[in-house]
Amino acid sequence: MTAESAETFVRWSPEHWGALGATALVCVLFLGIGLCLGETGRRRMCRGLGLFLLLLLVGEYTYRLLSPGEYGPAAENLPLHFCSLMQVMCFAALWFRRRTACALVYFCVLTASIQALITPTLEAPFPSLPFLLFFLAHGLLLPAALAVPLLLGWRARGWDDVRTVLLGAGYAFCMVPVNLLLDTNYCFTQGSPVPGCLLDVLGPAPWYYLWLMFPAMLLFRLLMLPVHDAAEE
Numbered sequence: 001m002t003a004e005s006a007e008t009f010v011r012w013s014p015e016h017w018g019a020l021g022a023t024a025l026v027c028v029l030f031l032g033i034g035l036c037l038g039e040t041g042r043r044r045m046c047r048g049l050g051l052f053l054l055l056l057l058v059g060e061y062t063y064r065l066l067s068p069g070e071y072g073p074a075a076e077n078l079p080l081h082f083c084s085l086m087q088v089m090c091f092a093a094l095w096f097r098r099r100t101a102c103a104l105v106y107f108c109v110l111t112a113s114i115q116a117l118i119t120p121t122l123e124a125p126f127p128s129l130p131f132l133l134f135f136l137a138h139g140l141l142l143p144a145a146l147a148v149p150l151l152l153g154w155r156a157r158g159w160d161d162v163r164t165v166l167l168g169a170g171y172a173f174c175m176v177p178v179n180l181l182l183d184t185n186y187c188f189t190q191g192s193p194v195p196g197c198l199l200d201v202l203g204p205a206p207w208y209y210l211w212l213m214f215p216a217m218l219l220f221r222l223l224m225l226p227v228h229d230a231a232e233e
């Protein structure tokens with residue numbers, strides 16, 4: 001590793017693999033412990049994770065506000081990123097078990113947020129605080145998403161998958177004028193986050209979201225199969 005690369009995050013470096021491995025380990029431990037508990041214990045664990053994700057979001061953006069040099073202009077440090085929205089949805093799903101929040105967390109985290117772990121939009125290397133905050137926030141979304149069906153017993157019904165795709169498209173559509181006004185790139189409507197990510201193969205921004213809806217609907221339908229509510233049949 002060169003001196004220059006040592007000062008920036010390098011994808012697929014030992015530090016990146018280590019963060020992914022730690023994410024997988026935490027996920028297995030959290031779900032394993034949860035499955036050994038009764039209903040009350042599971043609910044408390046899920047609520048604890050949801051509250052932690054929400055507090056982590058508040059703490060991260062407070063740090064961004066107090067350390068503008070590390071994250072760029074203030075306009076780029078608003079809690080409008082997709083995974084920031086997912087942290088709020090995780091809190092709503094794990095605390096209140098709202099159907100829409102549960103569906104958003106399950107489908108979106110297991111697709112889009114995993115992509116963020118594979119191709120992080122990150123410059124700071126390990127063990128900087130931005131590096132730790134990024135992988136902690138994004139990594140904990142995974143056990144939260146799996147806890148919704150496995151620990152809380154949520155089941156998808158009707159057209160939950162299609163509705164989630166449309167809600168995601170609506171969020172991206174809302175970010176277009178925001179990005180044009182602030183000269184930002186929330187939800188990556190102005191361009192793909194990093195070279196080599198999935199959006200690169202779907203055409204120019206923001207039109208790649210139109211093409212993304214078709215594989216997203218197929219993938220969401222596949223994800224729906226193991227959690228579909230059999231009582232509807």
